[in-house]
Amino acid sequence: MIDRALIGLEMEPFTVTAEAGRLRFFARAIGETNPVFVDEAAARAAGHPGLPLPPTFLFSMELDGPEPFAFFHRLGIDFARLLHGEQSFTHHRTAHAGETLTFTARVADIYDKKGGALEFVVRETKVTDAAGAAVADLTTVLVIRNG
Template sequence: MAIDAGAIGTELPIVESTMEARRLRFFAKAIGETDPVYSDLEAARAAGHPDLPVPPTFLFGIELERPEPFGFLTDLGVDLRRILHGTQSFVYHSTAHAGDTLIARPRIADVYAKKGGALEFVVKETAVAAVDGSPIADLSTVIVVRSPEATA
């Protein structure tokens, strides 16, 4: 079953998340970040930050905090057993820090197919802003869906 291109432009549930220092430190350690600015408050302040900065790529995970983070795919009729993470990209506008509350506004930006429909792609874009509306980052994720019905 082909993914309906009518989904393009669909706005997904907004996620609000407060950046917690403990989680930022844990994430920095998990990705192998060795710069102490991401784990040591004194080092962060010495570098001119008011608190620990949010590590690169951390923002991708805040959308996973909602109850069914992949529900939008099942709503499109996608069998989650057939998905792959294609790409993700980030455009940063400013740095968020521990204690900041961020608002993520995701939407389906594109749906397309390749290889005669054997591979379908869902592009999700997310605008992340501070609660005052100032932009923090724009995220883009491409999810690849392997279609069992199509032959390439």
């Protein structure tokens, strides 16, 4: 069982820069062909300062911290028993290639169901820009199968 004393734990904030090449690679991997996400000229023509981050990409940036799996290791989560239960994004504005964003994650909750056979970890992450303004809020629900 995961130590319930970890509820409320804040991870060390880290910064990640969204790179245009990485956005194109991501677009190719998911089959995104909308030129706004792969072609700088199309992005600018649509009013963007650069390639916009596509939906869900902030989750990937959160995995790009200095220790990508620090969160999982800190909680002692075993990948072989890990499932992604839920994921949500609330956007305050669109972020673009070249921006450096700060990710601050905390353990919002840990609970279990079925007599401990399933444990749930709720992680909430605030994403802010270089000026400290809110860009997005992410909530991740992880499921650990103990059965």
